[in-house]
Amino acid sequence: MIKYLFAFLFVLLSVGTATVTRNDEKLIIETTNQFFSELFVDCDHWVSLFAENGVFYHPTHVAPQGKEQLANFCRNTTLAFKTNPVPAYVPSNDLPLITEAGNLYSLITPYVFSAVTFDGDLFVNYGSVALMFQQDQQGFKIITALENWTRKRWIE
Numbered sequence: 001m002i003k004y005l006f007a008f009l010f011v012l013l014s015v016g017t018a019t020v021t022r023n024d025e026k027l028i029i030e031t032t033n034q035f036f037s038e039l040f041v042d043c044d045h046w047v048s049l050f051a052e053n054g055v056f057y058h059p060t061h062v063a064p065q066g067k068e069q070l071a072n073f074c075r076n077t078t079l080a081f082k083t084n085p086v087p088a089y090v091p092s093n094d095l096p097l098i099t100e101a102g103n104l105y106s107l108i109t110p111y112v113f114s115a116v117t118f119d120g121d122l123f124v125n126y127g128s129v130a131l132m133f134q135q136d137q138q139g140f141k142i143i144t145a146l147e148n149w150t151r152k153r154w155i156e
Contacts, residue, residue, distance in 0.1 A: 024140075028098060028105055028133055031140050035131065036111060040081075043074035051134060051141040059127075059149050081115040081123070105133040105140065125149065 031049055038046040047070045050056075055065040056073065064073040096109035113125045132144040 027139050028107060032107060040078045043071050046074050047071045049142050051143045054142050056145040058147050082118045083116040103135050107131045
């Protein structure tokens with residue numbers, strides 16, 4: 001039993017004792033808002049939300065990594081639709097979920113995405129995005145974005 005207690009304490013000390021402050025939460029949520037709102041509006045600003053070597057894991061595209069690839073992904077995705085896509089997420093109650101370990105912060109949130117294709121069809125998609133942030137002098141930068149479309153419930 002004592003062995004497990006020491007292992008638990010070691011993990012706590014290794015991870016760090018910093019906590020997410022209310023101001024940190026606001027900055028993380030603001031960056032998350034911009035991640036969704038700027039994706040198809042201002043690709044340069046959207047890319048600036050990422051760390052220098054940030055990566056976006058998308059269900060159907062090769063993961064763009066780094067500022068240049070992220071900018072190309074944003075521009076190419078924007079060009080795939082007749083109208084500007086409208087990604088949105090609405091934090092409510094206990095969402096999004098924010099956790100931290102040392103100077104890394106993660107957030108998981110559902111989203112809805114819609115746009116009109118060049119064929120005139122309405123395209124609607126929903127899923128979740130997991131964002132991993134690292135704090136630096138300019139605030140919080142996204143180091144990893146992971147989009148998921150598969151939705152499953154744990155069933156025992």
